[in-house]
Amino acid sequence: MMRDHDSPGLPTPHKTASAFTGDAVKSYLEGPPRQVPGLSSLHRMATMLMAERTPDNGRVLVLGAGGGLELKAFAEAHAGWTFDGIDPSADMLQLARQVAGEHSSRIGFHQGGIDIAPEGPFDTAVCLLTFHHIPVEQRPEILQQIRRRLKAGAPFVVAHMSFPQDEPGRSMWIDRHIAYGAPDGGDPSRQENARTAMRERLHILAPEDEEAMLRAAGFSDVSLFYAAFSFRGWVACA
Structure with a gap:
């Protein structure tokens, strides 16, 4: 998990980290819109894709729901x-309750990992900006x-950071991500700290490896629907 919210361009410190507390939580809502190109459009596209096969009274599983956006x-x-x-x-779940506001009555909030999720069956599932924080062997x-x-x-529907992992491509994309999150330049030392954090703490795969992992887990009809700089998103069928 990335906890230094003051570092420009640092990958969105999501939702998967139980130590994500205090001031980090308060500043979370400022990060994703700055770091993720077209975040509101990503939410709209995800909603549309989910709705294609989800009834009006559908039951939705959201993994990495902290923050509530x-x-x-x-x-x-x-x-x-x-x-x-x-x-x-x-x-982060408390923040999600606050952000969801009046809609919280339709939301069950569960602290833990996927193993504590209700059994369902669900009509749809979504996981946004989370998987690049999860070790590859756990996915x-x-x-x-x-x-x-x-x-x-x-x-x-799943979307997170994904770009080529061979060099020099990997380093180039890390630099691009940092620059996008700090359009005014910012403190060079903080940007270097962000680069180091990306290299050492994130678990990023190339797009073709992401798709192969979805298929290996039993998903079919894997389709790319979102590609925005250092982020990719896919929709697949159970």
Whole structure:
């Protein structure tokens, strides 16, 4: 997890880290819109893709729900959907409650990992800006647990950082990501700290490896729907 919210361009410190508390939580809402190109459009696209196969009274699983930005967007778009939001951080879940506001009555908040999620079956699932914080060796089990909680043919929408991992491509994309998050330049030492954090703490895969992992977990019809600088998003079917 990335906890230095003051570092320009640092990858969005999401939702998967139980130590994400205090001032880091308060400043979280400022990070994603600055660091993720077209964040509101990503939420809209995800909502549209989920709605293609989700009924008006659909049940939605949201992994990495802390912060509540996507929960709020989905709930505003579909008044009949109910949600189960999963996140390891109690503070981030509390923030999600605040952000979701009046929609919180339709949301179940669950502290922990995917293993504590309700069994479902769910009509759809989504995981945004989270998987690049999860070690690669843990992802297959998480993806399999998501899939088995979904109805047959249900959509799964996922988006996070993904770019080539061979050099010099990897270093180039890290530099681009840092620069995008700090359009005014910023403190060079803070930018270097952000580069080091990306190299050492994030778990980023090339797009082709992301797609292969989804298929290996049993998802089909894997399709790229979002490509914005250092981020990629896919929709797949259970």
